[in-house]
Amino acid sequence: MAKLLTLPKKPAIEAVAIGCSAGGLEALRKILNALPATFPAAVIIVAHTAPDGENLLSSLLAKTCQLPVSEAYEREPVLPGQVYVAPPNYHLLIEPNRCFALSVDERVCFVRPAVDVLFYSAADVYRDRLLGVILTGANSDGAQGLKAIKAAGGITLVQDPGEAYADTMPKTAIATGAVDKVLSLAALAIEISEQ
Amino acid sequence: MDDTSIQAIEISLFLEALYQRHGYDFRNYAKASIKRRVLTLAAIHGQTVADLIPRILHDDGFVTEAIAQLSVPVSEMFRDPIVFKTLRETILPLLQTYPRINIWQAGCATGEEIYSLAIILEEEGLLERAQIYATDINDIALRKAEDGIFPVRYLPEYERNYKNAGGKTKLSDYYVANTEFMRLHERLRRKIVFAHHNLVSDGVFCEVQLILCRNVLIYFNNDLQKKVLELFHKSLVRHGFLCLGTRESKRAVEERQLFAAINRNCMIFQKKGGEL
Structure with missing residues (x-):
């Protein structure tokens, strides 16, 4: 009898993929700062940044986040409880063996790294164990990728365009009709940290 | 399913x-x-x-x-200027001792990077002694590379990169341009042999002092990457140099003791003494 009463368990999230552009640093800080040191999933970030130089974003985020933050290194495994940032001027992808891959293929939506590229490949690998998030940005990148995450059974969240520094990215994502929840940054932070 | x-x-x-x-x-x-x-x-x-x-x-x-x-080719002149600066300041002086300098770029795409290297060689007085091989599997890209014609819309970026790479004169000394296209000078083009070569299936075809292969191995799985690193090891003279893309896996290059790092940020390595 006990067996019949068991509810189907929601699969645990293996990875959180986040895309953002203009105004992204502050938004990312708010979300990452809310994640507990025991957060069980990997967090993978694509932010549109200047193409050259060092990965400033990862060092800025590392200052306030409880989880370890680093650039995503080619061929290295995606580990739980770790925050990764795509290197400037490379697309970031996830291989089926759950390792990072980089590419210098053409820009997508005028940008490299592109959120779409990460989201498509992550959706293929993590399927329903992926949470996709679109934050502030003045670009349409990420919308198609978010749709792919939804189609693969993953969860899709978007920052409320009303409070976003730039509302194009959230609005374009919402317009795909593939978004589970539209939330304020504060609510997003809670929603993600409760996974 | x-x-x-x-x-x-x-x-x-x-x-x-x-x-x-x-x-x-x-x-x-x-x-x-x-x-x-x-x-x-x-x-x-x-x-x-x-x-x-x-x-x-x-x-x-x-x-x-x-x-x-x-094999979508994406390339730019002096991509990662610091790498070209380091090649100029650290590696080229070491190549000066050779009477003839052989260089191979594997995966040259449309040629922007190999022309960049040729410009540096000329500024360091080594171009006359150099023989450059630039190879790719993409014949359409190879033909463009051979022509040495690029759209001018990227010129501002190329000029900036050239300066940051320690450029000694003006980039415009190396090309002629109209409103749409620039063409690299014949004196650079004639030093480069563009040829079809497939890293996956073709073997050693030359012995060189420097191999440039940037952002090519990132597209290969671990086994293929390993195989191509062995091919590079065999294609280099004793103590020859290998330059990879700045974000490529350092671990993969160093773990098998084939190469030692000269400059890890620029991903420049030197062939280690021993044979395979």
Whole structure:
């Protein structure tokens, strides 16, 4: 009898993929700062940044986040409880063996790294164990990728365009009709940290 | 079975057909990127991946275009200027002792980087003694590289990169331009031999002091990457140099004791003494 009463368990999230552009640093800080040191999933970030130089974003985020933050290194495994940032001027992808891959293929939506590229490949690998998030940005990148995450059974969240520094990215994502929840940054932070 | 899994089968069958029919082996490419490229090729032709299979088998003209799309060349002049600056300041002085300097760029795409290197060689007084081989599997890209003609719209970026790479004069000393295109000078072009070479299936074809292979191995799986690193080891003279892309895996290059790092940020390595 006990067996019949068991509810189907929601699969645990293996990875959180986040895309953002203009105004992204502050938004990312708010979300990452809310994640507990025991957060069980990997967090993978694509932010549109200047193409050259060092990965400033990862060092800025590392200052306030409880989880370890680093650039995503080619061929290295995606580990739980770790925050990764795509290197400037490379697309970031996830291989089926759950390792990072980089590419210098053409820009997508005028940008490299592109959120779409990460989201498509992550959706293929993590399927329903992926949470996709679109934050502030003045670009349409990420919308198609978010749709792919939804189609693969993953969860899709978007920052409320009303409070976003730039509302194009959230609005374009919402317009795909593939978004589970539209939330304020504060609510997003809670929603993600409760996974 | 869901659509994604079925598509994975289609892609693998297409790559198998391409290999068995034409000998081009993309089966050991990293999966996520090659999937994107195959899907792009299918989308350009308004077809599914499965529809590409009969075409690659029966339409002889299709293979060149397919290869061009599957090996999308993206390159720029003096990409990562610090690398070219380091090559200029650290590596070229070491090559000066050779009466003849052989250089190989594997995966030259449309040639922007090899012309950048030729410019540095000229500024350091080494171009006359240099023989440069630039190879790729993409014949369409190779033809563009051989022409040395590039759109001028990227010039501001190239000028900036050239300065940051320690450029000694003006980039405009090396090309002629109209409103749309720039063409690199003949004196640079004649020092470079552009040739078809497939890293996956072709062996050693020259012995060189420096190999440039930037952002090519990132598309290969671990086994293929390992094999190509061995090919580079065999193609280098004793103590020869290897320059890879700045974000490529350091671990993969160093773990097998074939190369020692000269400058890890710029991904410049030196062949270690021992044979394989």
